[in-house]
Amino acid sequence: MDIKLKDFEGPLDLLLHLVSKYEMDIYDVPIVEVIEQYLDYIETLQAMKLEIAGDYMVMASQLMLIKSRKLLPKVAEPAVEEEDPELELLSQIEEYRRFKALSDELALQHEKRAVFYSKPKEELIFEDAVxxxxxxxxxxxxxxxxxxxxxxxxxxxxxxxxxxxxxxxxxxxxxxxxxxxxxxxxxxxxxxxxxxxxxxxxxxxxxxxxxxxxxxxxxxxxxxxxxxxxxxxx
Structure with a gap:
């Protein structure tokens, strides 16, 4: 018996889904909790022996680095200012959110325009496990x-x-x-x-x-x- 789950469009899509559940500004979410949920998701896919795209694993390694930095005790400020990987990640999620919202709006406009044109008959195909x-x-x-x-x-x-x-x-x-x-x-x-x-x-x-x-x-x-x-x- 084969069961297929609809996948997220990529690691940022999964992270956006997790962040959105907090219903607050992206920069205010408890990032460690989000990271743990993401890693739990990846670990479950591995336990179920499901194929995982490489970009999910790359993101997982980046998230583990951010998590380790968040959990480590604070030390003296470095002499040279370093890039903040957490802030960079949140910026990527926010940018992805904006592009996705724009894409959804364009798709909605396309659907509205489509009703004014006749279209040939199409066969409707549904995946077995949707x-x-x-x-x-x-x-x-x-x-x-x-x-x-x-x-x-x-x-x-x-x-x-x-x-x-x-x-x-x-x-x-x-x-x-x-x-x-x-x-x-x-x-x-x-x-x-x-x-x-x-x-x-x-x-x-x-x-x-x-x-x-x-x-x-x-x-x-x-x-x-x-x-x-x-x-x-x-």
Whole structure:
């Protein structure tokens, strides 16, 4: 069973998405938190053995440098003024935001003009795994990235031996359906609480995505950074 997530257009697009969730000026966001979310996202893609474009990895290395500089204790000011990589990054995100807003506005104007011209019939093609609510799906994936990061830390500190590793998406879909039959609303963190291995959590997440695609599960998030809730579909 193949499941494809719509990717961001690039690392700056992902960073803009993360920054925008704070609903404040770009230069006021807690940059370390944003960096940690970005790195969690990349780490989850690696854990799921999904291909990662090189520019995402280059950005990850730059972000780790910025994070390390932010966390290190302050020392005497250097004699020669150096470029601030954090300020440079925020400037890049702000510039990308402006260009993206302009691009969206031009696309909207194009759509408005297009209605005045007749167009030949076009075949509508939909990707098999395009989710009904893409923004919710991506927020779900980003939230899952944080869950996976916490689960990895938990398993690292645990001495439990896990024997089973042949989890099937179909079995996890049945498990989720069964749980939602008993509990009409499930928090994302609760869904993965009992997972005993990273592979089990990943398979369970893929099962949730497939159920969302089939509209058997609805995803809700009442506020930015709020809990992700799974509900039984209609």
């Amino acid at each position: 989710l009904r609510q893409d923004k919710s799906a991506m927020d779900l994936f980003l939230a899952f990235s944080q869950v996976i990061s916490a689960k990895q830390e938990e398993l690292k500190n645990s001495h439990t031996v896990i024997e089973k590793d042949d989890y099937r998406i179909e079995d996890m879909m049945a498990l989720l359906n069964s749980r939602l039959d008993k509990e009409p609303a499930l928090a994302l963190t609760a869904v993965f609480a009992d997972c005993g291995s990273l592979q089990e959590a990943i398979t369970l997440f893929l099962a949730a995505l497939e159920l969302i695609k089939l509209q058997h599960i609805n995803v809700e998030q009442e506020a930015n950074f709020g809990r992700i809730i799974l509900r039984k579909g209609a």
